[in-house]
Amino acid sequence: MTQELDVDSTIRQRIRALRQSRGWSLESLATKAKLSVSTLSRIETGSRRIALDQLVPIARALGTTLDVLVATAGEDVVIRPEPVDLPGMTIWKLTNEDAVNGVTVSKIRYDSATAPAPSEARIHQGKEWFTVLSGEVQLKLGERTYHVVAGQAAQFDTLTPHVIWAVNGVAEILSIMDHEGRRAHHGDRPS
Structure with a gap:
């Protein structure tokens, strides 16, 4: 009982x-x-x-x-992410659906050889934060472009048109998105 x-x-x-x-x-x-x-x-x-x-x-x-x-508390707490391949990037989702405060943590690998800088920025509800684990990325927010290298981080409101891409090869980032950001970036947008 x-x-x-x-x-x-x-x-x-x-x-x-x-x-x-x-x-x-x-x-x-x-x-x-x-x-x-x-x-x-x-x-x-x-x-x-x-x-x-x-x-x-x-x-x-x-x-x-x-x-x-x-699920009972004694179940496996280890997350075994499956890679999701998209043009020019691979995403590993590192949190479960019941993550703290509805955030999603993902490791993302960008490859400039297979995906040059995207031409179209996105805009949606939410907040996003990322840190560059290796390589270097460009972050375009509105009309400004920021160069972010390994060890640096960026955070922004996703109502600003934005796009991220690798420069000079492969770059990996650790990304944290709130619930709205996850919905937009991971393709489970409402219809």
């Missing part, structure tokens, strides 16, 4: 943490999960027993899986 209560408590905490990391109110998640606000509130506070037919729409609305919601 104690183990069941621990799992139940973990699920409740994860639902609340994921909802809050996205900046969503109870009303917002309830609407997305097609549940009443009072039902969701009672689930989060422990006043109502959690049912599978409620967890599925909650997980779907949060953009996660049942596995993530019900």
Whole structure:
């Protein structure tokens, strides 16, 4: 019985943490999960027993899986990122969906031989921070271009048109994006 209560408590905490990391109110998640606000509130506070037919729409609305919601604390904490190859870059996502405050940490390798400086800057909601692990990159923010080398970092509001690319070969960065930045850069934008 104690183990069941621990799992139940973990699920409740994860639902609340994921909802809050996205900046969503109870009303917002309830609407997305097609549940009443009072039902969701009672689930989060422990006043109502959690049912599978409620967890599925909650997980779907949060953009996660049942596995993530019900994973026990003793599970593997090691992240084994799979590379995602895009033209001129490879991305390794280093955080899980339930990362602290909804941020995404990624290692990105840019290759100037396969992708010259992009011609089109992007703009979207969010904040981004990166540090150059090796090589050198150019960061174009609006009309200004910054040269960032290994050991240096940059942070910026992504409402400024921006683009990053490697110069003189291969460069690797460690990037941290908030929830909105992750949605834009990792292709899971709302339709």
